[in-house]
Amino acid sequence: MDFSYSEEQRQLADSLRRFIEERYPLETRRHANGFSRDAWRTYAEFGVLGLVIGAEYGGFDADATDTFAVQFEAGRALLPEPLIACAVMAAGLIQRHGTETQREAWLPPIAEGREIMTLAYQETCTRYDFARPSTLAQAHADGFQLDGEKVHVWHGETARSLIVSAWNASAQAVSLFVVPSTAAGVSMRPYPALDGARDAHVTLKAVRVPESAMIGDGTHGAAMLETALELGIAALCAASAGALExxxxMTAEYLNMRKQFGQPLARFQALRHRIADMAVQKELAVSMAHLAASAIDHPDAVERCRMISSAKLIVSQAARFVGEQAVQLHGGMGVTAELPVGDYFKALTAASLRLGDADHHADVLANLPAGASSRALTA
Structure with missing residues (x-):
């Protein structure tokens, strides 16, 4: 399989890297508090926010390999903005499952950078299980009333709208609703995550939304969430691979600069072997990230699930190995704020936990026999 970039993908990746190097350096990103409005406008100008959105809604009809190219660069730079949560997961979910009216209402603002949307689906004590939400949606004459709590809402503080999962008693199924973060009854407790994102704990008390806020027909919310999570995992694997690279x-540069016994540390064979081991793990992560990207449009749900969970498992393991080695090879400097190695280690650790950790995806693979349906459809 050919994983080389097309000319358009290379141009987009190069443009994003030049912007990061010239106008958005690490120190600026560190002080962005999880979001830069100027950077977000630039992403919109580059077309990054509309990659998964159809051309008729102001996007570019890009595929998963285009998303890989962007997220790989975003991961290399540890871009703090919700590129995956909003421009991949939320936009991809609406593009694939929203009605025509919903696509026209929400996708153009996302592509133009005017709307920031994220998923609110995790709940207390459920870990990564999203198929049995305790949040309830009660039907009313003018729409629905939502009551419940959501935890670990990725970029929750930044988002202007939330895609909330709830048990719809009238449909006897999980339904998804677009809820403005400023709607009456929505309270948000933001907090900094390990990777610098501003996540949130969201409480919904008697939140009223119109029927038009429900995505699709309200009976396939779990399958819709599965789609969004698969898109997010593939993008997160690509970002992690970029961060690993x-x-x-940085570790190789440090070993060439730092001297001991009158010569650079890079001259010591044992340390060179450790760098080689890190490089092997990085190449494995890149290959699996490509596998996840290629799986997005796979027609078989079981095989798609197997490929994506395998990628997340292996990339998470590679991230832990490379991160730990990088910190150790930097010595005492590896745990200081002076060098960015700590930023990357924390970001990779957070990425390993988001959208299912290694243990979760190992369980998914162990419980996915041949002929089984996908996770969402069997839940």
């Missing part, structure tokens, strides 16, 4: 580059 940059972390190894």
């Amino acid at each position: 940059r972390l190894i580059e």
Whole structure:
């Protein structure tokens, strides 16, 4: 399989890297508090926010390999903005499952950078199980009333709208609703996550939304969430692979600069072997990230699930190995704020936990026999 970039993908990746190097350096990103409005406008100008959105809604009809190219660069730079949560997961969910009216209402603002949307689906004590939400949606004459709590809402503080999962008693199924973060009854407790994102704990008390806020027909919310999570995992694997590449580059540069016994540390064979081991793990992560991207449009749900969970498992394991090695090879400097190695280690650790950790995806693979349906459809 050919994983090389097309000319358009290379141009987009190069443009994004030049912007990061010239106008959005690490120190600026560190002080962005999880979001930069200027950077977000630039992403919209580059077309990054509309990659998964159809051309008729202001997007570019891009495929998963285009998303890989962007997220790989975003991961290399540890871009703090909700590129995956909003421009991949939320936009991809609406593009694939929203009605025509919903696509026209929500996709153009996302592509133009005017709307920031994220998923609110995780709940207390459920870990990564999203198929049995305790949040309830009660039907009323003018729409629905939502009551419940959502935890670990990725970029919750930044989002202007939330895609909330709830048990719809009238449909006896999980339904998804677009809820403005400023709607009456929505309270948000933001907090900084390990990777610098501003996540949130969201409480919904008697939140009224119109029927038009429900995505699709309200009976396939779990399957819709599955789609969004698969898109997010593939993008997160690509971002992690990019971060791994940059972390190894920084570690090699440090070993060439730092001297011991009158010569650079890079001259010591044992340390060179450790860098080689890190490079092997990085290449494995890149290959699996490509596999996840290629799986997005796979027609078989079981095989798609197997490929994506395998990628997340292996990329998470590679992230832990490379991150730990990088910190150790930097010595005492590896745990200081002076060098960016700590930023990358924390970001990779957070990415390993988001959208299912290694143990979760190992369980998914162990419980996915041949001929089984996908996770969402069997839940």
